[in-house]
Amino acid sequence: MSDVLARLEGVGKDYPLLATGASRARMLVSLLAGRGATSHATALDGIDLEIRRGDAVGIVGENGAGKSTLLKIIAGVVKPSRGTAVTNGRVGALLELGSGFHPDYTGRENIYLSSALLGLSRRETEDKVEAIVSFADIGAHIDEPIKHYSSGMVVRLGFAVATALSPDLLITDEVLAVGDESFQKKCMRWLERYLGGGGTLLLVSHSMYHVQTLCRRALWIHQGRPRLDGTAFDVAREYLTYHEEKTRIARVAAPTAVSGTQPRLEKIWLERASGEATATFALGEDIVLRGIALEPDDRTPALLFGIVRADGTPVYGSLSIDAGYAATRLAERRYAFAVRFPAAPLLPGKYEIRAHVLEPEGLRLFDTIETAFVVTGETRDFGLVRLAHEWIPGREAP
């Protein structure tokens, strides 16, 4: 069997707009003539994706971005309007809740139905029923109709079925978000073992933790189009940054009107330790902030810097006069300043650094300039900064 389990080239999907009876009639004629759907709304466009055996690919994006449509195309449930989608091997899909359960069937009947849908024989299924029932762990409910289940129970059963049938490619859509804590852990353990054993996973999740933990690659879909395809770490970071910027509240202090009689900032920029100007730093690299301030009375101005994450969360700020720092006088009324952050412990993400100029006593703030920068790198640490820490030998409680 080929090593490529799924290949999508230029895949797009339009959903028909069928508000009126006439449009339904036109649609019917068009479909029968083999011309495809008529008027439509585009849900997905220009998706290229190749999934090889052993891959673990995350799909991220906002609600309505087209993630579920993409999964349905790969699972073969939806016919793409454009492009080609080819899959090889046995595809197990957990789309939304439940993997194609019939609400009127009991849990046990659904196990048989699902495995028949996946193409297993009766004997293969019978060997696995007990394992599925015990993995789902929903007790006597297994003989009740699915429609009486809670969403958590449906997901438990769905996951149990999908896993027991050992698909070549496992597609899961937000499955981990529904189960309770202990079931999530069980699923994560199972997925890690599945991936360790060469399994192939396609995961849709809003949890960047899950994407980063389980996936090596990720695809960010934005409004039906691919926005970023890269390592899970890069995509997760960019995606989170996007959300941070979206929810950001402008908290920048409104600068007082700048006039020739008040201190102001001419410019600021960022540099590496080598002096090269840049806005992208590697995790743990030195960051140097430099700037030029103008002081109309030719007195050494006080300066303040502040670092905020892209969503406006403050990280750290400090005032020059508290450190006894005096800016370097370049010319009359013109002062240069610089701050170095040795081995900056900021975690990967997008940040802004702001510089403020104050009168020499540091009481009134006159001008603000900000500039954005990015910290790149791979880490599973979370939060804003890496705190110095060490793991040390443990001992019994006193």
Added chain:
Amino acid sequence: MAPRPAHSWRWLLANFLKREVSSRYTGSVGGIFWALANPLVQLALYAFVFGVLLRAPADSLGGWRFPAFLAIALWPWLMFGDSVKRAMDCIPANTSLIRKVAFPHELLIVAAVGGTFFIHLLGWAAVLVALRLWGEPVSFAGLLLALPLLVAQFAFTLGVGAFLAALQVVLRDVEQAVGLALTVVFYATPIVYPLALIPAPYRDWLALNPLAYVVTRYRDLLSGAGGWQAGDLGVIVASLLTLAAGLWVFRRLSPWFEDLL
């Protein structure tokens, strides 16, 4: 979806079939009893109205007493009419599957029609045995001769069911129209009356109704009178063509079901 050999779907079809048969009566105490009771009540009503009140002339009934005359055609009619209704119901009823799993949707139609035929075949067989015990001249050799026509009727029903089920997903009006059409076809088929009662110009129109042909033939064959006719072959060919056309339309539309449901 990677193409899968047809036989790998057999168990899925068996699953659907079993479900189709059992789902009709689960939750009821009477169970399979209702499968018989429902047509029996219809039989009693029609027998009273058309056999007692309106009194079909006995010499036009081909040697049957009226209830027997009626019963032989009523169950085959139910196999058709009920199957069409079930076929049209089965796509919306399985929306949750269609939206989440890839499988050949026509299996649902085959299960709906097959399950309905199975139930009404059981009923028909039971009624034929009862009629025989009642002294009606039911020929079981004739029943064997009727088998090819029954298979043709199955193919025809499957074709019509697939066609209407697919059409209905795109055009919701179909369900209403079919409800009406089935009533018309019921009376356009000589079930509650003998064909001989119909005046000549109308009788020619009825000849266009393949169901009219098969129920008349069932009566002939079950009475032990004669064997196959050339017309039988024509009906078999027409049924297979209907099946092919119905499946063609169904397969054209079924990839879009997910969009339209």
